[in-house]
Amino acid sequence: MIAQLSIATGFLLILIGLYGALIQRNILRMIVAFTVADTGVNIVIVAVGFMAGRTAPILDAAVPVADAAARIIDPLPQALVLTAIVIGLGTTALMLAYAFKLYEKRRTLDIDKFTDLRG
Amino acid sequence: MVKRFLALLLLAGLGGIFASLLAGYIPDAELNLTARYYADHAAGDLGAANIVTAIIVTYRGLDTLGEVTVLFLAASIVGLVLTHRQKHDPRPGQPARTRAPVGELLTTGTRFLVPLILLLGVYVFMNGHLTPGGGFQGGAIIASGILLLLLADPLKHFSHGLISAVESLAGLFYILLGLVGLVLAGGFLDNRILPAGELGALISAGAIPLIYSLIGLKVGAEFSSMLASLSETEEL
Amino acid sequence: MNILMTAMTGLLCLAMLGSAWVAVTGKGSGQRVSIAILASGLVSLFASVLFLILAAPDVAMTEAAIGSGLTTFLFFFVLSRVRAGRQDGS
Numbered sequence: 001m002i003a004q005l006s007i008a009t010g011f012l013l014i015l016i017g018l019y020g021a022l023i024q025r026n027i028l029r030m031i032v033a034f035t036v037a038d039t040g041v042n043i044v045i046v047a048v049g050f051m052a053g054r055t056a057p058i059l060d061a062a063v064p065v066a067d068a069a070a071r072i073i074d075p076l077p078q079a080l081v082l083t084a085i086v087i088g089l090g091t092t093a094l095m096l097a098y099a100f101k102l103y104e105k106r107r108t109l110d111i112d113k114f115t116d117l118r119g
Numbered sequence: 120m121v122k123r124f125l126a127l128l129l130l131a132g133l134g135g136i137f138a139s140l141l142a143g144y145i146p147d148a149e150l151n152l153t154a155r156y157y158a159d160h161a162a163g164d165l166g167a168a169n170i171v172t173a174i175i176v177t178y179r180g181l182d183t184l185g186e187v188t189v190l191f192l193a194a195s196i197v198g199l200v201l202t203h204r205q206k207h208d209p210r211p212g213q214p215a216r217t218r219a220p221v222g223e224l225l226t227t228g229t230r231f232l233v234p235l236i237l238l239l240g241v242y243v244f245m246n247g248h249l250t251p252g253g254g255f256q257g258g259a260i261i262a263s264g265i266l267l268l269l270l271a272d273p274l275k276h277f278s279h280g281l282i283s284a285v286e287s288l289a290g291l292f293y294i295l296l297g298l299v300g301l302v303l304a305g306g307f308l309d310n311r312i313l314p315a316g317e318l319g320a321l322i323s324a325g326a327i328p329l330i331y332s333l334i335g336l337k338v339g340a341e342f343s344s345m346l347a348s349l350s351e352t353e354e355l
Numbered sequence: 356m357n358i359l360m361t362a363m364t365g366l367l368c369l370a371m372l373g374s375a376w377v378a379v380t381g382k383g384s385g386q387r388v389s390i391a392i393l394a395s396g397l398v399s400l401f402a403s404v405l406f407l408i409l410a411a412p413d414v415a416m417t418e419a420a421i422g423s424g425l426t427t428f429l430f431f432f433v434l435s436r437v438r439a440g441r442q443d444g445s
Contacts (some may be wrong), residue, residue, distance in 0.1 A: 001361050003146055009368040011137040013398070013407060015130050018381030022126035028388050028434065032395045033379045035426060039402050041360070047413050048413055056410040057158070057170040058251065058317070064286070065162045070392055074147075075146070075155040078411045079174040083186050085417045086255050090193035092344045096433045097197045100352060104252060113410050171413045231427045243416075259420035266428055317398035342425060 006047035007032035013040025027099045027109045031092065041082045043082045154246030165310055166317075166324040167248040174335075175253070176327050180297070185338055192285070194341040198279075198348045221271055230292035236264035244335030245300075248324040254331040258338030263341040269350050279344065286340035293333045296326055371401040392430040399423035435439055 017037025017076055021030050050073055055076035059065055150158060157170055157178065167173035175183050240260035247253030300309035310330065315325030362373075377396035399422035406415035 002364050002408065004141065004144065005364050005368055006405060007141055007144060009405075011134075011141065011371055014374070015137070016135055016375045016379050016414055018133070019126060022129070025121060025377075026388065028403050028430070028437070029379075029381070032388075032430070034389050035395050035422075036375050036378055036398055039398055039418075039422065042414070043402055043405060046142075046406055046409050046414055049432060050409045050411075051443070055409065056412050058412070059162050059168045059170070065318070065404065068162070069150055069158040070156050072158055073139055073152075073410050074150060075170040075174055075177045076154055078171050078414050079179065081411075081414050082171065082175065082255060083182065085414070085421055087186060087189060088206070089342070089421050089426055089429075090284055090345075091427055093197050093349070094193050096429055097200045097349070100349075100436060101200055114429050170412070251416055253413070256413075256416045256420050259425060261419070263420070263424055266425070327406055346425070346432075348430070349429060352432075 002028065002052065003047050003050045006050070007044055008030050010042075010044035010047060014036065016040075025111050027063045027102065027111055030111070031095045033094055033097060034095070036090070038084075038092075042084055042088075045084070049074035081099045129155030131296060165327065166211055166235070167310075167327055168318055168324075169248055169250065169253075172247050172253050172327065172331065173324075176247075176298075176309045176330050177308060179331075183309070183334065184293070184297070187334060188292070190338065190341050191290070194344050197345050201348045202354050225271050229267050233264045233267055235265065237261055240264065240339065241332075243245040244332050245328055246321070247335075248319070248327045254334030255333040255338055258340075258342060261335070261339035265339075266346055269346060281348070282340050282344045282347070286337055286344070289333045289337035289340065293330060295338065296330055296333070300326070360408070361406060364405070367405055367408070368402055371398055373403070374398050374401065387433060389431075392434065396423045396427040397429075399426070 010030050014037050017035075018032045020033030020036065024030050036092060054071060054073045055063060057072040057078070059068055059072075061099065076089060102114070106113060126153055149155075155156045157174060160205055161167055161170045161173040161178075167171050182291045199279075242257075243252040244254045247257070276349030295307040296312070299312050301307050304311040308330070310325035313325045313329075316325075322328070373399040374394045378391045378398060381391055399418055403415045403418040403423065406412075406418055
């Protein structure tokens with residue numbers, strides 16, 4: 001049940017984030033929306049690997065090596081999401097740097113004012 | 120208005136796909152084949168108690184190398200984009216940048232907290248193979264220590280030379296360790312160039328603590344350089 | 356125990372969706388960008404608690420340190436620069 005709830009929340013976060021990125025006209029707000037969608041994707045991936053009644057993939061006294069396969073959840077989605085979060089910060093920093101650069105040139109963050117490529 | 124309608128239409132379609140995915144979701148009762156292999160072999164072969172760390176550093180080490188490279192590219196592009204303008208912005212007659220002092224609390228707090236934060240970061244990435252945490256988290260903690268320094272003294276110019284020296288040396292040793300694994304053990308970034316040791320001890324799991332510490336230094340330096348170049352942009 | 360856990364997860368998800376709505380649409384924040392940035396940091400913080408419930412402590416740590424810590428500060432650095440320019444009257 002927890003897994004289904006989390007997956008549903010992740011999907012809704014993706015939808016909310018995309019809605020914001022499509023609707024907003026302020027570039028900073030669009031970047032905020034993208035980070036919300038990013039969080040949603042990460043939640044979905046981690047939740048798919050979750051199994052009720054099992055523990056985290058760390059072996060210690062409570063989870064002996066012998067029956068680890070019956071006690072832990074899938075570690076692979078967690079490793080992937082760890083990577084995705086770090087890369088997410090990198091892309092956010094890039095977007096922010098370009099937003100700053102655009103503001104410096106035009107003194108505005110309104111996406112409708114950037115009409116150079118309009119044929 | 121048309122734009123909003125089109126956006127909602129797109130989102131409705133996407134929402135339908137997501138709903139059908141959710142309706143067809145059946146939770147696994149058993150681990151799949153790959154996960155079972157990792158669960159059975161991570162402790163015995165590699166000696167790492169934290170299986171996520173074993174996957175990141177050894178089983179999928181090449182992916183992590185690629186990821187760190189992407190992060191390095193992002194940090195250098197941020198630096199390139201943001202520092203370009205300082206050459207042609209003399210603004211004559213204006214004194215050097217000044218700002219109101221940040222206050223005694225922040226200054227004293229920084230002096231007290233930054234060594235502790237750096238220590239916590241090092242602890243987190245040294246223990247990555249035993250407890251939750253590792254190079255990426257430890258690197259982020261180190262970068263938040265640097266962030267505190269930036270907040271306490273906004274006019275201070277960080278030595279970009281030092282940051283990039285730490286970054287490149289960590290990257291160099293990371294790749295060298297990987298190549299040593301190619302010669303002495305089973306392949307690139309194999310951690311069994313050092314003895315696996317006892318499961319749960321600090322010095323165990325072969326080269327994993329070493330490699331993860333290098334990743335931690337590299338990631339911390341990259342985040343710090345991003346933060347420093349964003350904070351060194353002059354006010355418009 | 357199980358029902359309690361599910362109920363808590365449900366509340367957490369609702370709080371997360373609410374702050375995501377504030378972050379994205381700016382409703383209830385007086386259209387201020389700083390509130391939107393803080394709300395997206397809040398989404399990340401709730402997400403890190405959710406990762407802990409989903410038995411992923413590694414991911415929870417990363418999300419708390421990077422998603423809700425450093426990202427929020429990056430946004431505020433840029434926001435402060437942009438705002439300083441707006442006060443110049445340009």
